[in-house]
Amino acid sequence: MSTLTSPGGPVRRLAGLLHRRPYLRLAGLLSAPLLWLVVAYLGSLGALFLAAFWTTDVFTGNVVKQFGLANFQELWNQSVYRTVTLRSVGVAVAVTVADSLVAFPMAFYMAKMASPRAQRWLVIAVLTPLWASYLVKAYAWRIMFSGSGVLNWLLDPFGLHGPGYGLPATIVTLAYLWLPYMILPIYAGLERLPNSLLDAAGDLGARSFRTFRTIIWPVAFPAVVAGSVFTFSLSLGDYISVKIVGGRSQLIGNVVYDNVGAANNLPFAAAVATVPVAIMVIYLVAVRRTGALENL
Amino acid sequence: MNTEETGMSSAVSLRGVRKTFGDVTAVNVVDLEVHDGEFFAMLGPSGSGKTTVLRMIAGFETPTAGHVRLSGRDVTKLPPFERDVNTVFQDYALFPHMNVLANVEYGLKVKKVGRDERHERALQALSTVRLQGFEKRKPGQLSGGQRQRVALARALVNRPKVLLLDEPLGALDLKLREEMQVELKAIQRQIGITFLFVTHDQEEALTMSDRIAVFNAGRIEQVGTPAEVYENPASAFVAGFVGTSNLIEGRTALSVLGRDGVYSVRPEKLRVDIDLDAELPEGEHSAIGTVAEVVYAGAATRFVVDLDAGGRLVAMQQNLKASSMDVLKLRDARVRLAWRREHEFSITGPM
Numbered sequence: 001m002s003t004l005t006s007p008g009g010p011v012r013r014l015a016g017l018l019h020r021r022p023y024l025r026l027a028g029l030l031s032a033p034l035l036w037l038v039v040a041y042l043g044s045l046g047a048l049f050l051a052a053f054w055t056t057d058v059f060t061g062n063v064v065k066q067f068g069l070a071n072f073q074e075l076w077n078q079s080v081y082r083t084v085t086l087r088s089v090g091v092a093v094a095v096t097v098a099d100s101l102v103a104f105p106m107a108f109y110m111a112k113m114a115s116p117r118a119q120r121w122l123v124i125a126v127l128t129p130l131w132a133s134y135l136v137k138a139y140a141w142r143i144m145f146s147g148s149g150v151l152n153w154l155l156d157p158f159g160l161h162g163p164g165y166g167l168p169a170t171i172v173t174l175a176y177l178w179l180p181y182m183i184l185p186i187y188a189g190l191e192r193l194p195n196s197l198l199d200a201a202g203d204l205g206a207r208s209f210r211t212f213r214t215i216i217w218p219v220a221f222p223a224v225v226a227g228s229v230f231t232f233s234l235s236l237g238d239y240i241s242v243k244i245v246g247g248r249s250q251l252i253g254n255v256v257y258d259n260v261g262a263a264n265n266l267p268f269a270a271a272v273a274t275v276p277v278a279i280m281v282i283y284l285v286a287v288r289r290t291g292a293l294e295n296l
Numbered sequence: 297m298n299t300e301e302t303g304m305s306s307a308v309s310l311r312g313v314r315k316t317f318g319d320v321t322a323v324n325v326v327d328l329e330v331h332d333g334e335f336f337a338m339l340g341p342s343g344s345g346k347t348t349v350l351r352m353i354a355g356f357e358t359p360t361a362g363h364v365r366l367s368g369r370d371v372t373k374l375p376p377f378e379r380d381v382n383t384v385f386q387d388y389a390l391f392p393h394m395n396v397l398a399n400v401e402y403g404l405k406v407k408k409v410g411r412d413e414r415h416e417r418a419l420q421a422l423s424t425v426r427l428q429g430f431e432k433r434k435p436g437q438l439s440g441g442q443r444q445r446v447a448l449a450r451a452l453v454n455r456p457k458v459l460l461l462d463e464p465l466g467a468l469d470l471k472l473r474e475e476m477q478v479e480l481k482a483i484q485r486q487i488g489i490t491f492l493f494v495t496h497d498q499e500e501a502l503t504m505s506d507r508i509a510v511f512n513a514g515r516i517e518q519v520g521t522p523a524e525v526y527e528n529p530a531s532a533f534v535a536g537f538v539g540t541s542n543l544i545e546g547r548t549a550l551s552v553l554g555r556d557g558v559y560s561v562r563p564e565k566l567r568v569d570i571d572l573d574a575e576l577p578e579g580e581h582s583a584i585g586t587v588a589e590v591v592y593a594g595a596a597t598r599f600v601v602d603l604d605a606g607g608r609l610v611a612m613q614q615n616l617k618a619s620s621m622d623v624l625k626l627r628d629a630r631v632r633l634a635w636r637r638e639h640e641f642s643i644t645g646p647m
Binding site for chain 2 (some may be wrong): 194196197199200201202203204205206207210214215218219
């Protein structure tokens with residue numbers, strides 16, 4: 001106590017120093033997160049990008065640290081990689097569209113129609129699946145999509161069959177996994193939309209659909225874009241769901257995984273891994289151009 | 297029911313309108329006639345049901361019981377987009393992603409008015425509210441007063457039979473509010489449509505309206521011109537809500553006025569006599585008491601006087617000659633309050 005309050009106490013001196021030098025205070029506050037961001041995140045990204053230009057010695061399997069474009073030439077020239085890339089983007093787009101179609105009505109109900117009490121419960125209900133392990137959820141879908149699974153059992157009376165394992169099953173599984181990441185931003189966006197705007201549109205003669213098209217959708221669009229950044233990027237990088245429910249389908253993530261493991265070609269894996277990064281950068285620039293990010 | 301009688305001259309007519317939300321009764325049987333071309337105020341404290349009544353006229357709420365008629369047509373069950381009224385919302389409810397012009401044109405676009413006419417009418421509406429040159433701005437780039445004008449233009453451009461205004465000046469500062477009061481009144485006179493106006497500000501209601509309905513606890517306590525409501529309140533609630541009530545009741549009434557009951561005198565009708573023995577003019581009542589508080593307010597001074605006969609009255613005196621130094625000396629002084637008998641009115645309603 002006396003060291004704390006005496007003028008010369010070390011704690012007090014430090015507090016005084018921090019008070020007089022705001023830069024020191026800022027440094028103390030930000031050095032840990034900045035270290036994390038620069039070293040662990042940007043550093044590893046830089047290492048990945050650098051490694052993409054190296055090659056592997058065919059005989060020894062050792063990494064040859066020599067700059068070259070061989071990996072990217074192979075990526076570009078082999079049509080199989082283009083197919084896999086397009087397929088991955090297609091899956092990510094399909095997941096994003098499916099999620100926004102499911103999430104929008106749910107978020108609208110949560111934000112504009114449910115009672116405040118129901119609203120809290122619904123937010124919790126949307127969040128609870130995030131507590132369960134990714135693998136548990138993916139395997140749950142695997143069981144549902146299996147030949148004797150729930151899906152076939154439900155469709156059988158109508159003379160129909162489920163899609164089985166493959167890309168459709170992958171899209172459904174990923175859409176399920178990332179749905180909360182779409183619902184929550186849209187919910188937050190619609191919550192900020194004042195009810196009086198909806199009243200005003202009706203007051204000026206607009207029916208429900210027109211109100212949706214001209215008021216609700218444009219105002220909530222940035223929130224949908226924010227959700228899509230999550231669903232799109234998470235889907236683009238995923239390689240586990242497709243292993244579990246995708247049958248023999250391959251996505252970019254699988255190519256990276258196989259080159260790290262079975263093929264033992266780390267530089268090529270790094271080159272493949274830059275593809276989704278590049279696609280995400282293009283996606284974010286495109287999103288920025290719509291002005292959606294400024295409204296977040 | 298005779299629709300001819302209720303229809304022709306009344307822009308808005310409510311009959312036996314009730315509204316409950318679960319266990320809460322927001323509006324408890326309201327009957328109301330608003331005439332064509334009238335500037336009509338619904339005045340009351342928050343929670344008195346006035347906004348709910350407005351929302352039922354606009355169509356945002358459906359009455360639990362009763363009928364809403366607009367120009368004689370029963371619209372009780374019609375949605376807002378099929379009613380010939382427009383609303384200026386308390387928070388203005390401007391569409392944030394549209395510029396001012398698109399906001400004002402919205403209603404016309406919905407009604408499929410051609411592009412040229414739409415444009416012309418929108419510009420005209422914006423000039424009515426003195427906002428020329430702001431067409432390309434987004435609502436976020438406007439001040440509170442300007443937003444309020446856009447909301448007004450957006451409603452007026454549709455030429456509704458009735459314009460509903462929900463506390464439209466509530467969010468403005470005092471100076472701007474006084475300006476807009478004058479301007480709203482001028483616009484209403486210029487275009488001649490019915491304005492139905494919700495406010496909790498008694499001064500605003502008194503200065504702007506042709507007639508006022510005073511709301512309390514889901515009911516209308518009194519409907520009348522500003523002068524009627526102020527000079528002749530129908531209940532203790534109206535007396536208290538519209539101005540300062542100054543009640544004289546029970547034993548005090550017996551000893552001062554010589555009769556039992558509840559009476560009220562407006563503060564500005566009371567004269568503060570310092571000479572207690574001065575001769576009382578013909579037709580006046582008086583009461584002697586001690587000044588408990590003196591509040592100097594620039595143009596006038598408020599005296600709070602505890603009467604010897606019991607009770608407390610507030611007297612408002614214009615500072616014709618007095619300065620703050622003079623009047624503040626009167627604290628704790630013995631004074632006589634005097635007023636003309638016709639200015640005391642009997643109050644019958646419940647407290």
